[in-house]
Amino acid sequence: MSKQINVALIGNPNTGKTSIFNQLTGLNQKVGNYPGITVEKKEGVCKLPRGVKAHIIDLPGTYSLNATSLDENVVIELLLNKKDKDFPDVAVVITDVENLKRNLLLFTQIKDLKIPAILVVNMADRMERKGISLDIDTLEERLHTKIALVSTRKKTGINQLKELIANYKNLSTTPCVDTTLVDTDYFNGLRAAFPNQDIYKLWLVITQDANFANLDRNLIKDTSAFSTKSQSELKKMQHKETVLRYQFINGVLKEGYEVDINAAKGFRATIDRILTHKIWGYVVFFLILLTIFQAIYDWSSYPMDFIDGLFASFSEWAKETLPAGALTDLIAEGIIPGLGGIVIFIPQIAFLFLFISILEESGYMSRVVFLMDRIMRRFGLSGKSVVPLISGTACAIPAVMATRNIESWKERLITILVTPFVTCSARLPVYLIIIALVIPDKRFLGMNLQGITLMALYLLGFLTAVFSAWALNKVLKVKSRTFFVVEMPNYKLPLVKNVLITVVEKTKSFVFGAGKIILAISIILWFLASNGPSEKFDNAEAVITSQPDSQKLTEEELSTKIAAYKLENSYIGIAGHAIEPAIRPLGYDWKIGIALISSFAAREVFVGTLATIYSVGSDEEETIKNRMADERNPITGGPLFNLASGISLLLFYAFAMQCMSTVAIVKRETNGWKWPMGQLVFMTCFAYITALIAYQLIK
Amino acid sequence: MKLTIANLKRGQRAIIKEFSTDIIPIKLLEMGCLPGNEVELLQIAPFKDPLYLNINGSFLAIRRETALQIEIDVIPESQSV
Numbered sequence: 001m002s003k004q005i006n007v008a009l010i011g012n013p014n015t016g017k018t019s020i021f022n023q024l025t026g027l028n029q030k031v032g033n034y035p036g037i038t039v040e041k042k043e044g045v046c047k048l049p050r051g052v053k054a055h056i057i058d059l060p061g062t063y064s065l066n067a068t069s070l071d072e073n074v075v076i077e078l079l080l081n082k083k084d085k086d087f088p089d090v091a092v093v094i095t096d097v098e099n100l101k102r103n104l105l106l107f108t109q110i111k112d113l114k115i116p117a118i119l120v121v122n123m124a125d126r127m128e129r130k131g132i133s134l135d136i137d138t139l140e141e142r143l144h145t146k147i148a149l150v151s152t153r154k155k156t157g158i159n160q161l162k163e164l165i166a167n168y169k170n171l172s173t174t175p176c177v178d179t180t181l182v183d184t185d186y187f188n189g190l191r192a193a194f195p196n197q198d199i200y201k202l203w204l205v206i207t208q209d210a211n212f213a214n215l216d217r218n219l220i221k222d223t224s225a226f227s228t229k230s231q232s233e234l235k236k237m238q239h240k241e242t243v244l245r246y247q248f249i250n251g252v253l254k255e256g257y258e259v260d261i262n263a264a265k266g267f268r269a270t271i272d273r274i275l276t277h278k279i280w281g282y283v284v285f286f287l288i289l290l291t292i293f294q295a296i297y298d299w300s301s302y303p304m305d306f307i308d309g310l311f312a313s314f315s316e317w318a319k320e321t322l323p324a325g326a327l328t329d330l331i332a333e334g335i336i337p338g339l340g341g342i343v344i345f346i347p348q349i350a351f352l353f354l355f356i357s358i359l360e361e362s363g364y365m366s367r368v369v370f371l372m373d374r375i376m377r378r379f380g381l382s383g384k385s386v387v388p389l390i391s392g393t394a395c396a397i398p399a400v401m402a403t404r405n406i407e408s409w410k411e412r413l414i415t416i417l418v419t420p421f422v423t424c425s426a427r428l429p430v431y432l433i434i435i436a437l438v439i440p441d442k443r444f445l446g447m448n449l450q451g452i453t454l455m456a457l458y459l460l461g462f463l464t465a466v467f468s469a470w471a472l473n474k475v476l477k478v479k480s481r482t483f484f485v486v487e488m489p490n491y492k493l494p495l496v497k498n499v500l501i502t503v504v505e506k507t508k509s510f511v512f513g514a515g516k517i518i519l520a521i522s523i524i525l526w527f528l529a530s531n532g533p534s535e536k537f538d539n540a541e542a543v544i545t546s547q548p549d550s551q552k553l554t555e556e557e558l559s560t561k562i563a564a565y566k567l568e569n570s571y572i573g574i575a576g577h578a579i580e581p582a583i584r585p586l587g588y589d590w591k592i593g594i595a596l597i598s599s600f601a602a603r604e605v606f607v608g609t610l611a612t613i614y615s616v617g618s619d620e621e622e623t624i625k626n627r628m629a630d631e632r633n634p635i636t637g638g639p640l641f642n643l644a645s646g647i648s649l650l651l652f653y654a655f656a657m658q659c660m661s662t663v664a665i666v667k668r669e670t671n672g673w674k675w676p677m678g679q680l681v682f683m684t685c686f687a688y689i690t691a692l693i694a695y696q697l698i699k
Numbered sequence: 700m701k702l703t704i705a706n707l708k709r710g711q712r713a714i715i716k717e718f719s720t721d722i723i724p725i726k727l728l729e730m731g732c733l734p735g736n737e738v739e740l741l742q743i744a745p746f747k748d749p750l751y752l753n754i755n756g757s758f759l760a761i762r763r764e765t766a767l768q769i770e771i772d773v774i775p776e777s778q779s780v
Binding site for chain 1: 726744745746
């Protein structure tokens with residue numbers, strides 16, 4: 001009988017915690033969420049010597065047990081709750097050999113909770129280059145622990161770590177620092193009032209931020225023996241505690257740690273001189289952005305075209321092979337294209353996360369945050385909002401997921417709410433066809449008018465995002481007191497394994513999370529478009545073939561005409577007619593109405609829907625364009641797509657949310673329907689009003 | 700006038716003296732920003748905000764509003780290594 005050992009990996013951010021987790025568990029890991037919050041929970045299984053198995057949790061990175069964010073709070077809640085099924089038998093505290101002093105602060109706190117702890121000194125391969133030498137025996141003795149020197153880059157020390165985990169029962173639980181020295185009277189009172197409680201644990205519970213009220217605070221009320229202290233007094237005591245811990249750590253390191261300063265400097269300073277430079281820093285950032293855009297738009301178009309073709313032929317194959325009937329139609333026209341609509345985003349999302357994780361792993365992202373913070377802050381955003389806003393030009397879904405490392409909830413929420421305004425790749429097909437229809441292909445001051453319009457739309461999206469951020473910042477009353485500190489980590493060559501695991505994990509989470517909803521919507525749309533309530537729908541074939549001018553048509557033209565007639569009388573066609581009064585002031589007819597409704601699932605559906613409605617058999621853009629140009633406005637008799645209605649449509653698509661998957665991801669990231677619904681209603685109304693004004697003015 | 704980290708020039712070093720407010724965030728202390736420790740200004744972003752510092756071996760960036768709360772004694776140039 002071998003019981004699984006519960007192991008918690010704990011450490012400061014940028015100590016290589018995730019690399020060690022990946023080394024211990026391989027691909028044998030799963031990523032989920034902690035119940036009720038969207039903090040990522042990473043778990044895995046590791047085989048130890050002598051057939052013992054370890055269940056490993058990679059806890060969020062934290063600088064100490066004094067939590068100021070949800071991520072950090074997860075660590076404390078687990079360590080204070082012995083009843084939690086994940087409560088660790090042993091804590092593995094990961095430190096970076098170059099930042100040992102700061103990293104040990106957290107270690108001493110964990111030791112003081114009397115949890116058996118192993119100290120991992122990571123990045124040991126850098127010691128020689130940085131002129132660092134460690135006296136392991138002295139350190140082990142003074143810190144009452146066992147030390148594993150690990151290098152994930154050179155793959156050394158992992159076996160020693162596994163050995164130590166397997167023998168966790170031999171670890172000492174002697175604490176490091178006596179916190180009661182901070183204020184002897186106060187702690188004596190506390191001890192007298194709660195004789196059965198661990199004093200340091202009590203202290204942690206008392207000092208935890210009031211935001212995190214899940215802990216059992218009723219425990220601590222005024223009693224005769226002990227009086228509570230004010231917030232600011234408690235804070236001062238925390239300061240004293242931190243000083244006390246650093247005194248202890250300095251004492252330990254004086255004996256067991258030596259660094260030859262002359263060996264250290266150089267590389268980092270040289271690179272920083274360029275990458276954080278007032279001018280060159282921005283130039284480099286701009287060039288990197290350009291590369292990312294190139295990858296997302298250009299390079300990913302090849303796999304995307306391939307996927308598109310693959311699903312189209314798969315759909316065709318299903319139609320021909322399976323017995324004809326409603327079920328086959330559902331599979332061939334509903335489910336397979338629906339799945340294709342999910343899978344087609346994989347190349348873009350994978351590219352995006354590839355770049356983002358390389359930028360993060362290398363340490364560059366912190367420099368971008370440094371460069372952009374002041375500018376973004378004017379609009380209620382943080383330097384850390386830059387990443388999502390950039391990602392948003394590909395797709396709002398990964399962009400919203402990329403907001404997770406913004407510590408301030410308010411800044412994060414604003415970023416999530418404004419990101420869908422950024423012109424995403426799904427708007428592009430809509431923009432292109434409408435611009436081609438309504439903007440003359442002429443030159444103005446030597447520049448192509450159509451090109452200028454497209455650029456203006458990108459600019460408009462970005463400016464709207466920034467302006468709404470500014471407005472939200474004034475309006476929103478969200479309690480959030482995080483302040484801004486960014487660690488500027490050392491530059492590192494990204495580990496291929498870490499980058500690949502991130503890309504796979506994020507892509508998987510997109511496909512299965514948002515994918516479910518895209519699939520459901522496309523099935524519903526298919527059903528509504530291929531069924532109708534009246535006889536007209538059922539008898540479409542007879543009605544069309546009996547029309548006199550149908551005789552001259554070829555078979556293909558006839559079948560597209562039947563399809564168009566069917567669509568008009570399907571549920572979705574009826575819905576299009578129903579909303580016509582609402583959209584007529586914008587210059588649209590019922591057919592555009594259908595496209596508006598169906599493109600709610602995803603914007604790019606707009607062009608496809610119009611193509612079907614205007615009975616265009618082939619999907620050559622030219623043909624759709626000509627058909628659209630021929631459409632007449634039933635009231636004025638002029639072209640349906642003119643400058644007024646075209647601009648109105650462009651503005652509508654620039655501002656309306658029109659993307660089920662974004663709604664779904666915002667719901668997941670904000671944990672409720674409140675924000676995505678508010679966002680949806682606001683963006684739709686805003687889009688409607690601007691489109692209305694534009695049409696009425698230009699008309 | 701009291702000198703704070705916000706007064707430092709690029710490449711200048713100083714010793715942290717004290718905080719002019721009680722509500723200095725605990726995070727900063729945890730990262731080694733404690734009285735008596737050395738601080739060096741490595742880089743300033745445009746508009747003089749944020750500031751990129753090396754505090755006692757920790758490399759971090761803070762906003763100007765925080766830097767204004769941290770009082771210092773500048774180490775004269777001649778003494779620097």
